Structure formats: C-alpha cells, structure tokens
Amino acid sequence: MSPTVDLQPTASRTMPNLRSRHDQSLWPPALDHPDESVEEKARRAALDHEARLTSERIDKDLSLEQSKIKKNSTVKILLLGQSESGKSTTLRNFQLSLAPRAFQADAESWRTVIHLNLLISVNYLLDILKSSLRSDSVPELLMPYPTNSTPSKQLIEREKAQLRCLDGTLGYPSSSALGSGRSSSSYSTELRRLMLSLMPLKSIETTLRQRLGAEQPPQHKSGPSSTSLAREAITNRTRALTPISFSAYKPPTEPFVRPASAQSHSSGSSGSIRSRVLGLRRHSISSSATSTTSSIYTPAPVDFSNAYGICEPSSSAMTREGRLARRSSKLHSLVDSFAVKVRGSTGWKRRARIPDYDGNRALPGRSADSEHISPRSSFDEMSEQDKRELLAARQIIQVFGEDIDRLWRHDDVQSLLKRLDIRLEGQSGFFLNDIMRVTAHDYVPTTADILRARLSTTGVEEHKLVLESGPEAGKEWTIYDVGGFRSQRAAWAPFFDSMNAIIFLAPISSFDEWLLEDPSVNRLEDTFHLWRTICANRLLSSVEFILFLNKYDVLRAKLKNGARFSDYVVNYNDDGGKLNDADSISKYMLATFNAAHKQMSPKPRKLRAYLTSVIVSLAIAFAEEKKLKDLLLCLQDSRATSKVVHHISEQVLIGHLSGVSVL
Numbered sequence: 001m002s003p004t005v006d007l008q009p010t011a012s013r014t015m016p017n018l019r020s021r022h023d024q025s026l027w028p029p030a031l032d033h034p035d036e037s038v039e040e041k042a043r044r045a046a047l048d049h050e051a052r053l054t055s056e057r058i059d060k061d062l063s064l065e066q067s068k069i070k071k072n073s074t075v076k077i078l079l080l081g082q083s084e085s086g087k088s089t090t091l092r093n094f095q096l097s098l099a100p101r102a103f104q105a106d107a108e109s110w111r112t113v114i115h116l117n118l119l120i121s122v123n124y125l126l127d128i129l130k131s132s133l134r135s136d137s138v139p140e141l142l143m144p145y146p147t148n149s150t151p152s153k154q155l156i157e158r159e160k161a162q163l164r165c166l167d168g169t170l171g172y173p174s175s176s177a178l179g180s181g182r183s184s185s186s187y188s189t190e191l192r193r194l195m196l197s198l199m200p201l202k203s204i205e206t207t208l209r210q211r212l213g214a215e216q217p218p219q220h221k222s223g224p225s226s227t228s229l230a231r232e233a234i235t236n237r238t239r240a241l242t243p244i245s246f247s248a249y250k251p252p253t254e255p256f257v258r259p260a261s262a263q264s265h266s267s268g269s270s271g272s273i274r275s276r277v278l279g280l281r282r283h284s285i286s287s288s289a290t291s292t293t294s295s296i297y298t299p300a301p302v303d304f305s306n307a308y309g310i311c312e313p314s315s316s317a318m319t320r321e322g323r324l325a326r327r328s329s330k331l332h333s334l335v336d337s338f339a340v341k342v343r344g345s346t347g348w349k350r351r352a353r354i355p356d357y358d359g360n361r362a363l364p365g366r367s368a369d370s371e372h373i374s375p376r377s378s379f380d381e382m383s384e385q386d387k388r389e390l391l392a393a394r395q396i397i398q399v400f401g402e403d404i405d406r407l408w409r410h411d412d413v414q415s416l417l418k419r420l421d422i423r424l425e426g427q428s429g430f431f432l433n434d435i436m437r438v439t440a441h442d443y444v445p446t447t448a449d450i451l452r453a454r455l456s457t458t459g460v461e462e463h464k465l466v467l468e469s470g471p472e473a474g475k476e477w478t479i480y481d482v483g484g485f486r487s488q489r490a491a492w493a494p495f496f497d498s499m500n501a502i503i504f505l506a507p508i509s510s511f512d513e514w515l516l517e518d519p520s521v522n523r524l525e526d527t528f529h530l531w532r533t534i535c536a537n538r539l540l541s542s543v544e545f546i547l548f549l550n551k552y553d554v555l556r557a558k559l560k561n562g563a564r565f566s567d568y569v570v571n572y573n574d575d576g577g578k579l580n581d582a583d584s585i586s587k588y589m590l591a592t593f594n595a596a597h598k599q600m601s602p603k604p605r606k607l608r609a610y611l612t613s614v615i616v617s618l619a620i621a622f623a624e625e626k627k628l629k630d631l632l633l634c635l636q637d638s639r640a641t642s643k644v645v646h647h648i649s650e651q652v653l654i655g656h657l658s659g660v661s662v663l
C-alpha cells in the first residue's frame, strides 16, 4: 500500500500515515511514481496544487488574524507598592525608555512641579524659623500678601526694596522656643531680612498648587497652620527626648521588624504605640494578609501624605521607644505640609506648562515632532490669565533665587535644622541644593530632575505609552500607576483582571521608617505584608510577577551613616555572621521576598527580581544570587535602568504575545 497525502482537516483526520513498526511499506513516499499513467499524474498534480493553495490561504488568514490580535491587544502593566516606594518614578523610567520624545515633551510641565517642590521646602524652612520664636504675632503681621492672590513682579520688587531698607530695624521677640537654641534676636540681620523677603513665596506656592490642581496644605484648609504644626513638632521633640525606661523584650513571631519594646505601659501615648506595635496592629495586618485573597487592606481612616527626612538623634540616652514616639509626632505634624497630591486624570501637565514656552523663550514655531507629541490645541486651552499667572510665578521664583540660596546656606538655618534633627536632604522632591540652577530663567528640567520630582498619586492613573522605536514601534502599552497609601489600596483590586504583568516596588531602605498612616507600623513590615497579600491573590495567579527591590542607593547611604539593619529586622543577626552592608542585606531581602512568593502563590509562578535605584537611573538584575556581587559593580552604569526596562519590556511582550497565541 502506498501512502497518500492527507488533506483532511486535523479534526476529522484519523491518524497520520505514519509507518507502524510492522509496516513494511516505504516511508517517506517516493517522489517518482513510475507506474502512474499520464491521467493519474495530472490528477495528482492538480490535487497537489490545490493543497498548496489551501495551505497558503490558511497561512495568510492566520497571519492576518495574528497581526489583528497584535494590533488590537495592548500590553497592560500594573505598578504596585506602598506610598513613596517609587511606582511613579518607575513609570517615568518606562516613559523615558519606551517613549523618550513624549517624556522630553513633558519637561516643561515638570518645571512647575519642581518649583513647587522647592517652594514647599523653602516655606517649611521659614515656618521652622518662625516657630523657633516665642511670639505668635510675627508671621501674620509681616505677611505682605493675601495667600490666595499672586503678587505682581513689580509689587514683589517694591516689597523687596522696602524690606532691604528695613533691614535690621524690625525687632523680633527675644527668645527661642527651643531653649537650647539661639535667641531669635541673635539671628543675624541678614537672616531676618531673608525671612521677611521670602514671605511672598507662600502665596506663590498656593498659586502653583492651584495650577496643578493639587490639594492645598492644611494651613489653607481648616485646621492647624503649618506654622503651628512646626511649632508643635519642636515642642514634641522636647517631650519625646525624655527617656522611657523598659527592660523586658519579647521577640515578635513575624519574620520582620523588631518591635520598639515589649514592656507595657499602663497609660500614655507611648504605651499605646507600643501595644499596637506588639499586638493589635500587627495581627490585624497579618491576618488580612493570609486570609484575604481577592481584596487587600481595608482602607485606614487616616490618610497622611509625604514623608520628610528625619535623621536619628545621636543621643544614646534616648530609647528606641522615645525615638518612635518622637518620629510619629513629627511626621503626623508636618506631613501634610509637604504633600503635593494631584490626580493624574485632571490634566495637570497641560495646566502646568506655558504655551509656546521653552526655557523662557517663546518658540518661533514647532518642529513636526513636537507638534506630533503635543498638539497645539492642548496648549491653547490655557487662558491668558492662567498663562500670565504661571509666568509671573516663575519670574518671582527667579527673582528670589539668590535669597533662597542664601537662606538655605545660612549657618543659623543649618544649625537650627541640626538641633531639630531634621534632614531635608532626605526629603522627596528636594531641590534646595540646586536652587540657582532650577530657578534660572532658561531652566529646562533634566531627566534626573524629573525622576527626583515628587507628586503623590491619588487613585489609579492610566498611562498610555506609544512605543517610539523597535520592532513594536507604534504599539500601545498601558501602565497603571496607583496611590500607595493604605486608604487607597482598596481601589487596586478592580485592576487585577487582565494585567500582563505586575511590578511590585519594595523600598528596601525603609527598614527604619514608619508608616505615615500608622506610625506604629514599620514601612518594611508593611511592604512585606503587602507583598504576601499580592502574591496570594488568586486573580493574579497567572500574571507575570516582577519585583523591584528599590531605593538601593538610600539603603547604602543609611548604612554608611551608621544605621544597623539588625536593630530593626529581627531575623537578621549581624553578630551571627551576617554583615551590615548593602550587598548582604540585599541578598537577604531577595531570599525573604522570594520565599514569601513561593509560599503564598496559589500556583507555581516565575518571579523576576531586580535590585533598583530608579531615581538615579541605576538598576541591576538578580540573574543569579551568587553573582550578586559582580552585578552590584554594574550599579555605576547609568544605562542600567534602561537595560532593565528593555529587558522587562521584552519579557512582558513575549509573555503577552504567547498569551494571545501569537507566539
């Protein structure tokens, strides 16, 4: 029996004509058919031809179908993590890598954010200085403008000139609330002049917040002013420095984070903080983490925002409990003053840019590219009044640049901050060391500036990226960036469906920081529980998981400044052979997060982990744990982040395409 070509569709086909072990017939079939008649040969050729045509038609249909699927399907990535973990910064890294022209086109809008970040720091400094005075009357008496209006440039100039004439003649109350500090009357004439001169910056901050559609800080809403909050922080400092004695210590059962103390106090705020650290809070978190699979944390009633840099006091007399109490009161007092909460969907980028404006030069015309990136219609939506207001604010900031710089560098300011243990350099959106550059007339934010700028995300933002190069150019990616505060986490779950990948940001430097929403909870502990909860979620069981152990640069800086990881993380014992260095700690964190992923995942799933410092464009991949040391050397490679982003993009794309049967 000679084998025949089987043209039946696969479904109706019985068995292919494979030769069985006992089949003696020839296989593969001979190409020549010597016994064939001419008619048979023609019939066979016709059949072959028809078969070829059918096969080609099927191939064509398939490829059309595939390209249709490819075109219509969009890659979806969800960024998750606690607040300040670096989600929005990672999003900016993706934009920079995949759609660089669109990223650059937004630089002009980021200038407004960076100016606002700067003003928040300056106004905070001014509040701190004012709060170190005993009198309540000084700030309001000298406030030259109502807070809800923008002073014109001429007004500011006139006011500055007047203040210069007054230089040294205005008296201040004579003593400091700190007791140990200098009296305010001993503030130099220069400092007093600067304090007066810079007061209009409060109203400029208000203007920029309005432009961005950001929430106003507490002093503009009901509630305490930032001045009174700053004063409260100073008073709290004195209170918290009182040592609290305790003796017993009970190690926690959770893998992470040593509690402040195990000794219970019968009353008082520090006692309640301690009991929550040891029991209630910890349990409510861990039980929700293990038992809930489809939903995450119940929103907490309190929503605080941005942290500000506080360094640990050097005083050995101060207990951990005292430091915790102090830190919590400070954070609660001042956190809202630093917040810039903007909803991405409200079009802040459009409102934050001046039409036809590039580094303070009106553009004569736009290139085809920029026209493509930012259509003129979106520029023109800004009213003349809005343009003038934003332009005036920029000019005023520029005029004040030198004075801001002098204030920041002033010895009295630096020593006051030191006395209060406030380290603004650690604050997100810190630009005080770049004042002259960022306030310059022709300032255009650099990539590094944009990555360092701070805007707190509210709700869930959807960002569409159109790939600008590579084989997938023109393809659209959707990246979802979420607000990381506890009160916002309930909004994440509806987005768990239909994601191609989750990127989870775990800030490994947060081992000595506490949640703003609940100062009794360590931030690393919160991240770890959040990670376990996300890993356990069944909706995400088939989604590609990518872990960024982020803020490696901050971890290194903290350890260099003397922080001890094992003081906070129970299972990490540096006396028992584990070193207090960033490499060893990173390895430990990787192993811990890896183990939690394995343990909590509903079904086995691959995990890609990266050690990152997304702010400084540094990132490396944990290819293999044992190669960590070599990989760490790569940290100096500033192109590493884009490499990681590209690597992830490729992997996500491959996963996505195979998911839609294209590969």
Ligand SMILES: Nc1nc2c(ncn2[C@@H]2O[C@H](COP(=O)(O)OP(=O)(O)OP(=O)(O)O)[C@@H](O)[C@H]2O)c(=O)[nH]1
Pocket: 081, 082, 083, 084, 085, 086, 087, 088, 089, 090, 428, 429, 451, 452, 453, 454, 455, 456, 457, 458, 482, 483, 484, 485, 505, 550, 551, 552, 553, 554, 612, 613, 614, 615, 616
């Ligand atoms: N030094 C350093 N700073 C970082 C790093 N990643 C993020 N930051 C900074 O940390 C701040 C917070 O980062 P975001 O990306 O806004 O944090 P987020 O997770 O989006 O925070 P929410 O929007 O509040 O949920 C920003 O000022 C960043 O510039 C990092 O790796 N190193």
Ligand SMILES: [Mg+2]
Pocket: 087, 088, 089, 455, 456, 457, 481, 482, 483
């Ligand atoms: Mg964000």
